[in-house]
Amino acid sequence: MRQSQMRTRAKICGITRAQDIQAVVQAGADAIGFVFFPPSPxxxxxxxxxxxxxxxxxxxxxxxxxxxxxxEEIKTVLDSVPLDVLQLHGDETPEQCQQIAESCKRRWYKAIQVKSDLDVVAEVQRYQSAGASAVLLDAWHPELKGGTGHRFDWNKFPKLEIPLILAGGLTPENVSEAIDTTAAFAVDVSGGVESAKGIKDQQLIEKFMQGVQRGSAK
Structure with a gap:
């Protein structure tokens, strides 16, 4: 049985269409992600x-x-879009994250790309000390910032007090195993439920959420 005995939360990221929001809500996901990074598809x-x-x-x-x-760039978005949480997915230092949060008056979490030589626990604790509500662990890529479709070694997923979010290479087929292996607080998927980049597939979203439920029940 999973240590937390709590249902794993799920976020569907990279939403670009209203019909995809409807599919995500109907499937029971907890969060929806908008990408404000122009190079991303x-x-x-x-x-x-x-x-x-x-x-x-x-x-x-x-x-x-x-x-x-x-x-300032984030506050411009907040003037028009009612974001609940900020996901900082770049090279932001803990100090920069803290300054952004104070200026924007929003909770935040940091995405960390897991390299083979990274001390994951120490890195997570750096951002936790700066006030992160959670930390997202993603696969490392030399160029891309998320949405790579790759996964890292889930056995390296630490067990810490701060909520940890698993991302990278998740699909309807492997999310149950991923949750069972990592006991993550939440999972975050984008490409794994798409028919094309930025275009979500309703059936894949439903199957993904069914996998989340199976993994949470173990």
Missing amino acids: RHVTVGQAQSLAKHIPPYVQLVGLFVNASA
Whole structure:
């Protein structure tokens, strides 16, 4: 039985269409992610995000993913889009994250790419000390910031007091195993439930959430 004995939370990231929001909500996901990083194929503009956010009901969190954005850039988004949480997915230091959070008045969590030589526990603790609500562990890629479709060695997933989110290479087929292996607080998927980049597939979303439920029940 999983140590936490709590249902694993799930976020579907990289949403670009209103019909995908409906599919995510119907499938029972806890959070929806918008990507505010122009090089990403899942990028949405502030105007698009503002329109899409109107389709998100209460009790489903809206997360904004930013890569090396300044507090001023993030505040510009917040002026129009009601983000609940900031996901800082670049090279932000703990101090920079703390400054952004204070300026934007939002909870935040940091995405860390897991390299083979990284001291994951020490890195997580650095951001925890700076006030992170959670830490997301993703596969490392030399160029891409998330959405790689790759996975890291789940056996390296630590057990810490701070909520840890698992990302990278998750699919409907392996998410139950991933949860069983890592006991992650939450899982985050993007490409694993897509028919094309930025285009989600309703059946894959449903199957993914069924896998989350199976993994949580073990």
